[in-house]
Amino acid sequence: MVAAVGINYGQIANNLPSPENVFPLVRSIGATKVKLYDADPRVLKAFANTNVEFIVGLGNEFLSKMRDPNNAQTWVETNVQSYLPATKITCITIGNEVLTFNDTSLSNDLLPAMQGIHNALVSLNLDKQVSVTTAHSLAILEKSYPPSSGTFRKDLTGCITQVLNFHVKTGSPFLINAYPYFAYKSNPKQVPIDFVLFQPNSGIVDPVSNLHYDNMLFAQIDAVYSALASLGFKKVPLQISETGWPSKGDEDEAGANLDNAKKYNSNVIKLIAQKKGTPLKPNCELNIYVLDRHRRGTTACSSQTESPAYSLGLAGGNISTPTTTTGTPPSAASPLGTSSAGYMSISSAMTQFGSHGCVHLDSKQYLFPCKEKCV
DSSP: OEEEEEEEEOOOOSSOOOHHHHHHHHHHTTOOEEEOSSOOHHHHHHTTTSOOEEEEEEOGGGTGGGGSHHHHHHHHHHHTGGGTTTSEEEEEEEEESGGGSOOHHHHHHHHHHHHHHHHHHHHTTOTTTOEEEEEEEGGGEEEOSSGGGOEEOGGGHHHHHHHHHHHHHHTOOEEEEOOHHHHHHHOTTTSOHHHHTTOSOOOEEOTTTOOEESSHHHHHHHHHHHHHHHTTOTTSOEEEEEEOOEEEOOTTSTTOSHHHHHHHHHHHHHHHHTTOOOSSOTTSOEEEEEEEOOOSOSSOOOTTTOOOEEOOSGGGTOTTOOOOOOOOOOOOOOTTSOSOOOOOOOOOOOEEEOTTSEEEETTTEEEEEOSSOOO
């Protein structure tokens, strides 16, 4: 079942409330967990003694440094140990979507960085209360339709298997960033909007498992469960580290508007309140983090330099107020990644058609069956 709602708390914007004022906003929508993309001391101090669980992050640019045990130890002491137990830090994410950057060096640094941070936690007797993981894009999937046929990309299987063995050894969760919006945006005529927004619809039936799906997010999640099972990792816990819908976008970004964003985000939160599991794992605990993307500037998106605005409205102090985005890059982080460097933008996905009657997104990321025969 869905266990809790979490918020991705980004901080690159020019109209943000102070971290002290964010807590009431987070609490007002029933969120009990917050995920940062860094380890911002202002936020971690502001949320002390609130009982909100935190995931802190180590940026991709710092992975290679964590091969050095001294660097890993210093990072954990500075960014985790110093805030415990007042601030409830329960997890550290090492990088974000590393394996789909097509950067061999970065991919090779992922597991050593995870091991380095975990070893530092062990040495500080914190490994039982703080886990170590990394977040993946759905583009790590070779196939995701039907959900029961979910498999990982062959070129990534080796790396993913090593990461999964780490999860088994340490008891940490496997994280996925899942965005049904991309499927709709890439092919709005083929993908029913109600299916991606959790609105009433006839849904789809997996022809292999005969399970019925009335929303795309659960179909994506079960495709990941199937991919995990195909490698023999049926018991590794899965969490959705990012999901959301853009409240603003360019003219070619179909469906990116405030109304749809409200529907998607509110329906995700309702789904969590219902404690409803996926068709494949109806009784499996699942935590979902909804994206609140804060970026600098107040202008509308530009397709060449900017990403859609994903927001729960925390920037303006009102849950229903959208934020806008700009392409200004994040400011440089400190040497060990302690500053608020923000997080990576979500690029538009390219649509291709293949031979399996499916929509392909981002390196064969199958998301929804085509109504017509693929060419």
